[in-house]
Amino acid sequence: MFLYLRLFKESFSFAFNALRNNKLRTFLSLLGVTIGIFSIIAVLAAVDSLDKQIKSQLNSLDSNTMYLASFSFGPTDVPRWKREQFDEISFNEYKHLKSNVSGAEHVAFQLFVKRENIRYESELVSSVNTVVVSNEFTDIQVLEFEKGRFYTESESNAGRPVVVIGSEIAKSLFGEFEPIGKKVRLYGQKFTVIGVVKKQGSGLFGDSNDISIFLPANYVRNRYGDNNSNFRNIVIIKPKADIDIEGLKAEITQILRNKRGIKPDEIDSFFLTVISGLQDAIDGIIGTMNLIGWIISGFSLLVGGFGIANIMFVSVKERTNLIGIQKSLGAKNKFILFQFLFEAVILAVVGGLIGLLLVWLGTLAGNSFSDDFEFILSFQNMLIGFLIASFIGLISGVIPALSASKLDPVEAIRTGM
Numbered sequence: 001m002f003l004y005l006r007l008f009k010e011s012f013s014f015a016f017n018a019l020r021n022n023k024l025r026t027f028l029s030l031l032g033v034t035i036g037i038f039s040i041i042a043v044l045a046a047v048d049s050l051d052k053q054i055k056s057q058l059n060s061l062d063s064n065t066m067y068l069a070s071f072s073f074g075p076t077d078v079p080r081w082k083r084e085q086f087d088e089i090s091f092n093e094y095k096h097l098k099s100n101v102s103g104a105e106h107v108a109f110q111l112f113v114k115r116e117n118i119r120y121e122s123e124l125v126s127s128v129n130t131v132v133v134s135n136e137f138t139d140i141q142v143l144e145f146e147k148g149r150f151y152t153e154s155e156s157n158a159g160r161p162v163v164v165i166g167s168e169i170a171k172s173l174f175g176e177f178e179p180i181g182k183k184v185r186l187y188g189q190k191f192t193v194i195g196v197v198k199k200q201g202s203g204l205f206g207d208s209n210d211i212s213i214f215l216p217a218n219y220v221r222n223r224y225g226d227n228n229s230n231f232r233n234i235v236i237i238k239p240k241a242d243i244d245i246e247g248l249k250a251e252i253t254q255i256l257r258n259k260r261g262i263k264p265d266e267i268d269s270f271f272l273t274v275i276s277g278l279q280d281a282i283d284g285i286i287g288t289m290n291l292i293g294w295i296i297s298g299f300s301l302l303v304g305g306f307g308i309a310n311i312m313f314v315s316v317k318e319r320t321n322l323i324g325i326q327k328s329l330g331a332k333n334k335f336i337l338f339q340f341l342f343e344a345v346i347l348a349v350v351g352g353l354i355g356l357l358l359v360w361l362g363t364l365a366g367n368s369f370s371d372d373f374e375f376i377l378s379f380q381n382m383l384i385g386f387l388i389a390s391f392i393g394l395i396s397g398v399i400p401a402l403s404a405s406k407l408d409p410v411e412a413i414r415t416g417m
Contacts, residue, residue, distance in 0.1 A: 029311040030351035032304025037355030041385045043293030065275045068235040073273040086269045103248040105240045108136035112232035119185040120173040129212040140238045148195030159218030164195040168210040305396040312400035337405040344397020352389025
């Protein structure tokens with residue numbers, strides 16, 4: 001045990017002297033390891049941060065929530081020309097599903113519309129994300145309110161000119177004044193503000209609620225009709241607890257096929273997407289991003305490994321005489337081997353720690369400039385970086401250490417002289 005502690009102490013001393021006496025050579029040799037560790041850990045940290053942000057936003061939805069639309073939210077085998085022939089999901093079909101789907105807890109109707117401008121007196125916010133939905137929306141996608149409330153079923157059915165606004169919209173229009181009950185102008189008409197959604201932060205799936213407004217779907221239907229080509233319709237379905245999801249999908253599919261009169265040999269003229277399937281797709285994308293990051297960073301680590309091996313060969317050459325003296329005084333091959341292996345590992349770890357330091361500084365800088373997106377450097381990723389650096393040093397130092405341990409003491413002393 002004491003032998004290995006002595007080895008570690010001497011190796012650290014040799015490595016420190018190499019760093020101090022050959023600053024430029026050592027810097028260039030360690031640069032590859034530093035860049036490689038920085039690249040890998042930076043990618044892992046960024047992907048972990050993105051994954052956490054995505055999951056935090058998806059947590060507001062039940063993973064079994066379904067989206068019914070004439071278009072697909074993911075990859076599909078249905079050709080584009082065929083998809084373009086599909087009819088939009090109508091409001092009547094939404095009412096029919098709401099009345100007949102036994103496994104659904106809530107069914108909501110949403111119109112995808114273009115962005116609108118919203119004005120209060122002299123204040124104007126342009127190109128606002130406009131969410132046009134029925135009142136059930138807040139039962140499916142949980143909305144927390146800073147002030148006020150969401151519109152009721154009667155307000156939704158009647159298409160009342162009421163609006164719920166995001167926190168940033170409220171700040172831009174009203175500043176420090178109370179927004180509830182104020183009249184804003186939208187679609188050329190006055191709308192009453194009845195709620196302000198609690199600050200959410202940046203949105204990864206479309207716009208954040210902070211810069212969005214919510215208004216009853218029936219207001220837009222009553223104003224523009226049901227056959228407006230500028231709108232896309234979807235139905236959002238939240239299943240009952242502990243329901244068989246596949247059975248519910250089959251039930252919804254069959255009800256809508258019957259409603260549309262689709263023949264048994266014809267394909268569905270709509271798409272039913274489950275959030276859990278979207279999560280699986282996202283996990284696949286995250287995994288691919290990690291893999292690409294590892295591959296790209298691997299080239300830097302490869303260069304760094306060659307740099308460590310090169311500096312170790314030079315170190316062996318410079319200390320040939322010392323190796324011969326150590327052997328002549330009784331040092332075993334194992335002692336010499338471990339001495340140089342430890343030195344290689346220590347040098348690589350120094351490069352890795354510098355890379356980790358750069359990532360840490362990068363996360364601090366990123367979090368200081370962004371209030372909405374949190375960058376995370378986990379202990380697990382730091383441990384991974386440390387272990388990779390150690391492994392690179394171990395692999396890079398094997399051949400130089402072996403060559404040093406096999407030197408003949410007489411020849412080594414003569415060569416050194």
